[in-house]
Amino acid sequence: MAEFTFHHGGVSVPSLAEAIDWYGRVLGFELEKRFYIEAAKSHTAMVRKGPLRFEIFEVEGAAALPEDRRHPPADLRTHGNKHVAFRVEDLEEFLKEMEQKQVDIAFVVREAFGKGCFIRDCAGNLIEFVEEPN
Structure with missing residues (x-):
């Protein structure tokens, strides 16, 4: 069987800026990078705390x-x-x-x-x- 390790979890939010602040202030995650995913129309950030990562998506028009x-x-x-x-x-x-x-x-x-x-x-x-x- 192929070996693998956990990389990240992902969440969709209405406000990327608010979520980056929340994950930092409450749980101690730091911004690793921000980027835009054209296919998903998503302003996106990866936050990190040691080996743990969260990918946070603010998708245009999301429910x-x-x-x-x-x-x-x-x-x-x-x-x-x-x-x-x-x-x-x-x-x-x-x-x-x-x-x-x-x-x-x-x-x-x-x-x-x-x-x-x-x-x-x-x-x-x-x-x-x-x-x-x-």
């Missing part, structure tokens, strides 16, 4: 995120890509930081199988953070 895609249990009822997930050392500390930054916390899970949360970016896209059991 808003449907309401049912903004809530994790409802989103699972629609086929397709759901979210990306990152590991955190301490979920409770991460949640405190997100609350201090006034981030939209969509869903928190504290179950025997594990702990995690979903936050919404500035466009409502879901991002998961999980604390793996020791």
Whole structure:
């Protein structure tokens, strides 16, 4: 089997400038590059935090995120890509930081199988953070 590694996740947003600011201010991503994709009519940016990357698209005439895609249990009822997930050392500390930054916390899970949360970016896209059991 061919070897491969993860390169990036992608999100579509209504405002590229607002998203670049949000991903930087809230999660510590830095702008790697900006470019235009003619075929998609997309003003695009790649942001990076260490080996992690997000590609952010502002597409001319794009539709808003449907309401049912903004809530994790409802989103699972629609086929397709759901979210990306990152590991955190301490979920409770991460949640405190997100609350201090006034981030939209969509869903928190504290179950025997594990702990995690979903936050919404500035466009409502879901991002998961999980604390793996020791």
